[in-house]
Amino acid sequence: MSLHFYGVLGRQVVDGYLGSLTTEERMLLHLFDHPLPEGEWEAPATLTQAGISAAVHVQRKHVPRTIKRLEKRGDLTTSKRHVPGAKQRRQVYGLTPSGYNLAKDIREKILGQNVQVDGKKKLLSELRKGGQSTLDLLSYIDEAMNYHSEPVVSPVSNPEGIASLDAQAGENLIRRLFARAWEDGKITMDEQHLLSEVVDFLGMHPERVRRLSDEARRDQKAPPPEEIYLDMLRQAMVDGELVDDEIALLETVRIAYGFDRLTHDKLLNEAKKSPIVSEKFLTYKSTLITALNDGVITNDENAMLETLRQTLGITELQHASLLAELRDKIK
DSSP states (O other), rough: OOHHHHHHTTTOOOOOOGGOOOOHHHHHHHHHEEEETTTTOOOOOGHHHHHHHHHTTTTTGGHHHHHHHHHHHOEEEEEEEEEOOSSSSSEEEEEHHHHHHHHHHHHHHHTTSSSEEEEEEEEEHHHHTTOOOOOHHHHHHHSBBBOOOSSSSTTTTTTSOOOOOHHHHHHHHHHHHHHHHGGGGSSHHHHHHHHHHHHHTOOOOOHHHHHHHHHHHHOOOOHHHHHOOOOOOOHHHHTTOOOOHHHHHHHHHHHHHHHHHHHHHHHHHHHHHHHOOHHHHHHEEEEHHHHTTTTTHHHHHHHHHHHHHHHHHHHHHHHHHHHHHHHHHOO
C-alpha cells in the first residue's frame, strides 16, 4: 500500500510558498530577522507570542507547542521585557547560537532558490528589498515558485491583504465582537478594553482592526453574546485543551459579558461536543485513513505519521483517539 504522505502534507493552512514551510521553520526565520536585543530592558512586540503568531501565520494557541520544542532542543531563549503599549512585562523570545545557525542555514537555502519573475528565472535573494524580512519576501511567492507583485497571503500584523485561514478565524471573531459592540451605535470604555485584550492576544494590526470595526458598524447584525463566547470556546478547543493565555482571555470576556460560572461550564461543554475541526487535523485524519486501508500500519508508515504529527502539531492523545475511532469503524 502506498501512503501519500507528501501529497497530503501539501494541504497547508497557509497559502503560497510559505505553506510548504513548517511552523518551526517560519518561527526560526522570523526570530532570525528580528533578534532579541541584548542587555536592554525593552523588546518589540514582534517577539511576543502574539507577534510571532501574526508573523508566522498561525493561531496564537499553536505557538506554545513549537516554542517548547525549540526550547527543549536549546535553540530558543526567553526573557521578560517591557513591550511598548503593554501594562506589564511580557515574555519575549530569541535565538540561542545553535538556533541562530539553524535559522541561518534554512534562510540561505531558501534564498538560494530560483523563482519565476515575468517569465524569467531569478534568485530569491535578488528580489529581497533592503530591510525586508524573509517571511515578507516569501509571502509574494506562490506554490509553483512564481513571484507576484502583491502578497499571496498577509499576516494579521499587516493592515491589508488576505490573511491565512488561521488568521481569518481571528478576524471573524473580532468582526463578531465589533458587531456586538456597535449594536447600540457606540463602543463603551468597557467594550474598548475587551476588544483591545482580544486584539492584543491575536497580534492584529491597528489598521486591520479599524477596517473590521468599520465593516461591523455598517452591518450591525450583532450576534448574541453567548454565541460569541461559544465561538471563542470552540476555536480555543481546536486541539482539545485550553492554554493559560486563552483561559485568562476567556475569563476577561466572561466577566465583561456578565456570564456566571454555570453559563461558562454549559457553553464549554457545548464547545467540547462540537469543536472547530482544524485543517491540520483533517489533513492528519486523511493520512491516517490511507494508512489503515489494509488494516495495518507498517513501521515506515508509523515513522511518517510521527513526522506528520510533529509538523502539524497533532498530540499523541489526538492520534490515539482518532486511531481508536477509525479502527472501531473498520470493525
